[in-house]
Amino acid sequence: MIGEQLEFQISQYADNTLSAGERTALEAELERSAEARALLTEYRKLDEVLRREILVPEVNWDRLAEQISGAVGEEEIPGRRLVIGWGGRLALAASVLIAVGVGLAVYMKGTTPGAPVGPAGVAKVEGPSAEAATQPALVKIDVGPGDEFAEAQYQLSEGIVQRPSSVRVIASNEEAGQDTHRSPYQQ
């Protein structure tokens, strides 16, 4: 009676997958045991029958290859995926950097003092129309330099020259609360 371990070894021997040492040991056993030799013969015969009787159908392999290749091509078109290697990734990163740099340069140039700036856009705003006056205006306020300061200049700080604004009351029913003809810088 052959044990399962020996039977397993005979199966591997038939497949020629035993190590050299195992092979030598099994060959000694095969010489001793007729039962082991009979089992090896059965396994070899089984393999031979399997390979001989279950054959692959005769196929026009060239045509099948073309058919499969065509199907793969059809699969490729709608679902084409972009596979980018390291070189491609570097090139992509460089392109992004260049695009950002160019965009930044254009932006900086547009905000440089003195540079001609075109209109950013025109917005048309429509609101309520002006109401017609029903009585004379009580107060008229002018914003700008007073008469005595019209020609004068005041040094507020080095490099900056500015004329102070003034407020003039042209007409009012009330007493003026502010001396509009005095410079705000006079004591």
Added chain:
Amino acid sequence: MAGNRRCFDTLIRRYQRQAVAVSYRLLGNSQDAMEVTQDAFLKAFTSLATLQKPEAFGGWLMRIVSNLSLNYRRGRKTRSQLPLDDLLGKATAEQADVGGGSEWMARDIGPLHRMESGELGSKLQEALNQLPEKQRLAIVMFTIEQMPQKDVAEALKCSVEAVKWHVFQGRKKLKEMLKEYL
């Protein structure tokens, strides 16, 4: 390799016979086997990015083929996207007898005819179908198709030692089932 059609065409030519053979031995029908083979190559092409070791392509493809074949057996679904039927030639009476001939099938259909009509071939196929899945795949890929053990291990997602064991167990069962024919 991913996305390289010309390279993939080389793989198609190298592995199509093995793919058809494995699928055929699992399905027992040449038309289904070719359909599954085409599906397997399509799946392999779209999944190439997931293949870690390019040298394992053969085993990986056979895993796809065997999975699709076994699913096909379970479902026997009908597919309309493949134009296989369009390529079918006018079957001769003899071809029709042996399972619907195709222009893909060579004129000499002797081996197929022998296999499908022979009693021993039928008994072998029947016995193979009764084996547990892993044992059947191991016998088909290693013993019959004589694929390298490491490729079979890749296809079965197991170790080489496990492949040897599956082959041994399958062989024992086949020997028992076919003892009157051996």
